[in-house]
Amino acid sequence: MTGSAAGAVTGEAPGGDDEHGTTGGWVRIRVEGLVQGVGYRPFVCGLAGAHGIAGCVGNDPEGVFIEARGEPASLRAFVAALKRQAPPLAVVERVTVAPGELTFAGPGGETAGFWIADSRPAGQRQTLVPPDTAPCAACLAEMADPADRRHGYAFTNCTDCGPRYTIVTDLPYDRRNTTMAAFAMCGACAREYRDPTDRRFHAQPLCCPECGPSLRLLGPDGAPCPGDPVEGAARLLKQGRIVAVKGVGGYHLAVLADDEDAVAELRRRKNRQDKAFAVMASDVPAARRLVVLSAAAERVLTGVRRPIVLLPRRAGAPVADAVAPGNRDLGVMLPYSPLHHLLAARLARPFVLTSGNRSDEPIAHRDEDALERLSGIADAFLVHDRPIHARADDSVVRIFRERELPVRRSRGYAPAPLRVPAPFPRQVLACGAELKNTFCLGRGEQAFLSPHIGDLEDYRTLRSFTDTVDHLCRLLGIRPEVVAHDLHPEYMSTKYALDREDLEPIGVQHHHAHIASCLADNGHTGPVLGVALDGLGFGADGTLWGGEILLADLAGFQRVGHLEPVPMPGGAAAVREPWRMAVAYLDAAYGDTPPDIPFVRRHAERWAAVAGMARGGVNAPLTSSAGRLFDAVAAILGVRDRVSYEGQAAIELEQRVAGDERGAYPAAVTTDQPVVTVAGADLVRCVVRDLGTGVGSGRIAARFHNGLARALVTAVLALRERTGVRTAALSGGVFQNTVLLERMVTGLEEGGMRVLVHSRVPPGDGGISLGQAVVAAARTAMEG
Structure with missing residues (x-):
């Protein structure tokens, strides 16, 4: 077998076992985890040289194999460092050592020195696939240096950064098993690839302007446009045009974020009426001009994953109202590919970067498909010839108590x-x-x-x-x-x-x-008192659940509490039209004499029919959904009668909350029955009362949030006394609402509960x- 020579290290090792299972002869080391595509083999080569170890390292379907020989003390230190000093993108799950012998000789048949061996294709596949990561500082410095051969190159990467999951076609992670296989390395890149002292040693997506992918700017008909592609795309964006940009995991649609007409036109063409667009800022100072950036948010924003982070919008931020209508937050991200860095530098202004699709479709990632599906939306296409094998849309997170709260992973x-x-x-x-x-x-x-x-x-x-x-x-x-x-x-x-x-x-x-x-x-197995709040889910009793308290572990659950059910007039139509849920809740609260409020007067002509549907149970299934309760309150306050995307009314109601309001509406919590219930209709009555006395919608929204949280906390604490379970778990899409989440966590912790919330996967x-x-x-x- 042949490989890349990595220096000559010799040394005979006496026999004998040690604490790592190493012996004085040859040993076989197995490293499992996220160890392919992250610079792990070059790292092992350097480590072997530092510890005087002879042998080889290679990839196979199980991860990384190492065949090593050295002094016992050196082997011990070498094995310990394999996990402790791993590269920043690596995740070492397990290191095992066993006696063995050298099976992969060096390029010239030698057994001295240390080299990267050819990959082994056979074996049980256990290795992990690395995610895509943002460009590292060293690569960005090269791109910015006019004297560097990668100056301004849109595909610069190294072992510490760049595309991974989206270009991998098979394992082990070698160039031939990526979409870079069609690009033959030039002499300069090949020397970097073979040089163990270079940070591009065995970097599989390695390339440069001489041998790697290239950019093109295409018109809406797919015809090439002359000139520098990035400069041309920036010029079109400054003219108010829409440009489709091929990114890491798919196509995006871009317009300048401060151009009201361009953003409105993007909404019209994309058929996305209200849902917020994300905005890309060139760097942290540019992001600070858009949003309030805490230390925790900055760490997430600048990390290698580069998600969209939902943050409070600054007053006077240079962003069109149509970017995030009715929303006090703004989704901001920093460039996460070299191409984005180049485009952001040319524009020197924030720009919208939203998924390249029509409403509800998956993001386009193949060139022919993108040109077909986006031709009626984009005025031009900034494309490249490196195929995307696996699509991956942008991740979205919020920040809750200095930790990530994922919205989309x-x-x-x-x-x-x-x-x-x-x-x-x-x-x-x-x-x-x-x-x-x-x-x-x-x-x-x-x-x-x-x-x-x-x-x-x-x-x-x-x-x-x-x-x-x-x-x-x-x-x-x-x-x-x-x-x-x-x-x-x-x-x-x-x-x-x-x-x-x-x-x-x-x-x-x-x-x-x-x-x-x-x-x-x-990392918990239960039992817990789990509060699950969301839109709708098929319940075990045939009704539609969504405001539940479950005594649960991983194997099973018992429903021990819930919001009092109300009818859902029109079934699925009530999800699209929150005013129907408002009718149902007002009918439950007031019966035949609805209150004299603007909402009732606005829907007077349809009131009797929809209320009758709710009472008669015809196409009106019962639901305990917390999401539908939020819908009802939003409609009563005039926030939203109809929605254009799932959860819109609840999201906009959260945006109305007056942050300094600490009042809380009371709601009956029935604790003398086998199943505890919370009366959502009580909260609705309080909303109507305050609305009639002229209380502002921001204070009403806050009192509603506070009251619902207080009632649910009361219910959980009562169930704790019954069950003896002192840990609560909060999940479901409603807990993406950080106002409610904060109120719930605070109340439960003050009541002596341990509270589990999400930080690695979305609660929705x-x-x-x-x-x-x-x-x-x-x-x-x-x-x-």
Whole structure:
């Protein structure tokens, strides 16, 4: 076998075992974890030279193998450093050592020195796939240096940064198994690749302007535009045009963020009426001009993952109102690819960068598809010829108590593994929910959450789901034996699971999966008192749940509390039209004599019909949903009668909250029954009372949030006295509302509870597949 020579180190080692299992002869070392595509083999070469170790290192489907010889003390130090001093992007899960012999000779057949051996294609696939990461400081410095051969080059990368998951086609992680395979390295790049002292030693996406991918600017018809592509794209953006930009994990649509007409036109063409757009700022000072940036937010914003961070917008920020209508927060990100850095530098102004798709479709990532789907939206295309193998939309986070609160986990995070509190007895595929879908693969002590897929009601998104399941299973070498799914029979994810006749199905109740997801996120097995607040989920009693308190562990749950159910007039229509839920709640609160408020007068012509539907139970299923309660209050306050995206009314109600208001509406908490209930209609009566006396909507919104939190805390503390369980877990999409989350956590902690919240996966449906996976594992373990 041949490889890259990495210097000559000799030395005979006497026999004898040591604490690491090393011997005086040759030893075989196995390193498992996120150790391919992160500069681990070059790191091992340098470490071997420092410790006087002879041998080789290479990739195989299980991770990294090392064959080493040295003095016992040197071997001990070498093995200890393999984990302790690993490269910044590496995650070393396990290092094992056993006696062995050299099987990979050096390039000239020698056994002295240390070299990188050719990859071994055979074996059980256990290695991990690294996520994509932002350019490192060294690469950015080269791009900015006019004397450097990579000056202004849009694909600069090294072992410490650059594309990974989105370009990997197979493992082991070698250039031939990436979309860089078609680009033959020039002589200068080849020398860097072979030089163990160079930071590009065995960097698989290595390239330069002479041998790597190149940029083009295309018109809407796909015809090339003359001149510098980045300069041309910047010029078009300054003229108010829309430019599709091919990024790391897919295409994005860009306009200048301060151009009101351009942003409005993007909304019209994309058919995205109200949902906020994300904004890219060139650097931290530019971000500070847009948002209030805490130390924790800055750490996340500038980290290697580079998510969109939702932060309070500064008064007077140079951003068009149409970027985030009705929203006091702004989603901000920093450049996460060399191309973004070049474009941001040319513009010197913040610009919108939103997913390259029409509303509800998956992000476009293949060139032909992007040109077809985005041709009616974009005025030009800034493209390149490095294929994107796996799409990955941008990740989104909020900051809660100085920690990340994920909203969408995708680029930069997926598919890095999550360690779970109990191992998977059998390999699992968990298919997730219908909206904000992700799926989860489980093996050993690791769960692999897919990148954000989207809403499976769209056919393109469903195809993306099935394709990504196949891709990740093959990439990770996972062959599921069990498939976990939601109980809702009409979810496309459920139908897919039940169509997999090769797998044993395990149904998991929606809100149990939410709480189990929070448990897994925190390395906890339960039991807990889990508060699951969301829009809707198929309940065990045939009703639609969404405001639940569950006594739960990973294996099972008992429903011990919930919001009092109300009818949902019109069924699914009530999700799109929150005014229907307002009618239902006002009818529950006031009966035949609705209050004389603007909302009732506005809907007078339809009142009797919708109220009658609610009372008669015709197309009006009962729901305990907290999300629908938020909808009702938002409609009563005139915030939103209809929504253009899921959760819009609740999000805009949160935005109205007056931060200095500490008043809280009272709500009855019934604790003398087997199941504790919270009267949401009481909160609605208080809203109506204050509205009638002229209290502002900001104070009403705050008192509603405070009152709901106080009632739920009261319910949980009462259940603690019954059950003796002193740990609470908060999950469900409503807990992306940081106002409610803060009130709940504070109240429970003041009551003496330990509180678990999300920090690694979203509390909403984007994290539910992790919960399904660990529930399936727990049930499988119980069955023996």
